[in-house]
Amino acid sequence: MKRMPAKDPGYGDILKLMSQLEEVSKFLKAYTASILDSGFWILSSKEL
Numbered sequence: 001m002k003r004m005p006a007k008d009p010g011y012g013d014i015l016k017l018m019s020q021l022e023e024v025s026k027f028l029k030a031y032t033a034s035i036l037d038s039g040f041w042i043l044s045s046k047e048l
Contacts, residue, residue: 008014
């Protein structure tokens with residue numbers, strides 16, 4: 001069975017989507033860092 005190459009379905013502007021993805025990634029990294037820097041902790045299932 002011959003595989004067909006992947007094809008862009010044309011759902012959106014890839015460059016715009018990649019730019020938005022980068023912005024969300026930056027936000028999530030900053031959000032994660034602020035939570036970790038706050039001294040917040042979570043009990044693992046082993047500690048419950």
